[in-house]
Every structure is written in C-alpha cells, then in structure tokens.
Amino acid sequence: MPRLLLAEDDVDLGPAIRRALELEGYVVDLFTRGDDVRTAARVSEYDVMLLDIGLPHGSGLDVLRDLRAGGDATPVIVVTAFDRTQQRVAGLDAGADDYVVKPVDLEELAARIRSQMRRRDGRQNDSIAVGAVTLDFTGHVATMDGQDVPLTAKEYRVLALLMRRARRFVSKADIEAELYDQDNWAESNTVEVAISALRRKFGREFIRTARGLGYMVGASHG
Structure with a gap:
C-alpha cells in the first residue's frame, strides 16, 4: 500500500487529511515539525510527501531544499495557504512537483497524489502488470489471467510494494516498513x-x- 508523509501543523487539519487519505488506501505518517520531517525522510521511504510551508522548527521550503540537495527525489506536493504567484514559484523552484492551496479539496488532493505516483512509476494509469498478474491501485484489486484474486490488506500492501519495484529486490525491512x-x-x-x-x-x-x-x-527464470 502506498505510503505518504504528511507535514501539517494545524491540529485539526492534519488529522483530518490523514484520515481521509487512509480511507483512500494510503498509509500516512503525520508530522508537525520540520525537523521531524527531515528525520523521517532519512530513515523511511515514501511514495509521495505532502509539505505545508509554515512548519515550526524548519519551514516546509527549507525542508524541501534540504531533501533535494541531499538527492531525495521523492515526489513532493506543497500544501499551503500561501497562494500568491511568487510563493508558488518559490515552492516549485525549491523542488516541489505540485502545489495545492488551502482550503484543500480532498478529492483533488487524492487525484494529484495518484498523478505523482503514476509519473514516478512511468505509468499512464493506476495499474501495474507483471506477467499474468495485474494490480489496480484505484480499486485495490488483483487479477491473474483476468481472474480476480482475493487478498487480505497485508497481502495487498506487500504485493503493491513488490510490483511498484518490479525487477528489483525489496528487503524484508522495507516490506516491514510498508x-x-x-x-x-x-x-x-x-x-x-x-x-x-x-x-x-x-x-x-x-x-x-x-x-x-x-x-x-x-524476475526472469530459466
């Protein structure tokens, strides 16, 4: 299951966004301080990061610049109340992949997250096929040779991670983190x-x- 980092210091908005995205099928780690975001980004791998600009202990833009300077290419969507053109430009110049202005439309935010994941994975739609197995990330449905294969929540998370990184080894620690x-x-x-x-x-x-x-x-066999 895709894992998101959400940086939002508003005590009401942060948990509300987290709950909404969890209902969309994401695992969401919520942080309220810039320094905690830096630490989390170093020790965990995320599919998309959602960064508020006005974070205490390190603004979202400062965190973003540090991530990019360190070679972190994780897709980042800036989510902020600042909507002036120069502020949008500053966010994009700092390395943001997208920019969403508060108040947040949660359906639009979820669509933008899916778009970033497709772009990162080089996909044109929300599914991945590996051999006879296809995984639909929108519906959370797995099929083999066109037939539905029922999965538990944990099995889906593991399969989704392996298929997003097809033809690459995924460590046990990375799967546990998922x-x-x-x-x-x-x-x-x-x-x-x-x-x-x-x-x-x-x-x-x-x-x-x-x-x-x-x-x-x-992997090829034989």
Whole structure:
C-alpha cells in the first residue's frame, strides 16, 4: 500500500487529511515539525510527501531544499495557504512537483497524489502488470489471467510494494516498513506469512527470494 508523509501543523487539519487519505488506501505518517520531517525522510521511504510551508522548527521550503540537495527525489506536493504567484514559484523552484492551496479539496488532493505516483512509476494509469498478474491501485484489486484474486490488506500492501519495484529486490525491512505505521508495528514473521500466502495464490515462481537481498517479482527464470 502506498505510503505518504504528511507535514501539517494545524491540529485539526492534519488529522483530518490523514484520515481521509487512509480511507483512500494510503498509509500516512503525520508530522508537525520540520525537523521531524527531515528525520523521517532519512530513515523511511515514501511514495509521495505532502509539505505545508509554515512548519515550526524548519519551514516546509527549507525542508524541501534540504531533501533535494541531499538527492531525495521523492515526489513532493506543497500544501499551503500561501497562494500568491511568487510563493508558488518559490515552492516549485525549491523542488516541489505540485502545489495545492488551502482550503484543500480532498478529492483533488487524492487525484494529484495518484498523478505523482503514476509519473514516478512511468505509468499512464493506476495499474501495474507483471506477467499474468495485474494490480489496480484505484480499486485495490488483483487479477491473474483476468481472474480476480482475493487478498487480505497485508497481502495487498506487500504485493503493491513488490510490483511498484518490479525487477528489483525489496528487503524484508522495507516490506516491514510498508506493513506498519506510527501506531501499529508488524510482527516478526508477518513478511514471511504474507509472502507465503501470495505464492499460494500466484505461484511460487512469481516471487523470487535471495538471501541478504530480499524479494522480487518480475524476475526472469530459466
């Protein structure tokens, strides 16, 4: 399941946006301080970051400049009450990929997030196909050879991560990070249980394992 970083210091708006995006199927880590955003971006991998400009302990623009200077290319959407042209330009020049002005229309924000994820993944729509398996991120539906394959929430998250990084190994630690948020931690055998279930549903050869590297889908065999 896609993971978002949300930086918003408004005590009402931040949790409201987080809840709305979680209902859209995202895992959302909410932060209220610029220094906490810097730390989170260093230790975790996010699909999209949503940054408010007016953060305490490091403005959103300062955080964004630091991320870009450090080589972090994660898509960033600036979400702010500042709507003057020069402020929009400053955000884009700092490295933002998109700019949304408050009050936020949550449907529009969700659409912009999906757009950034498609652009990052080089996709034209909200689905990825790997061999006979297709995953629809909008409907959270997996199919194999055109037939629906039921998945639990954890299985969906693991499969979505592997398919977004098809033909690359994904470490167990990265998968564990996908399975927990700030309030819920994954159990030690959660990854193995999910991988085993996915192999039963899609075939053992669909997911390759390499000791010390992790798991991969889309690898050639033979």
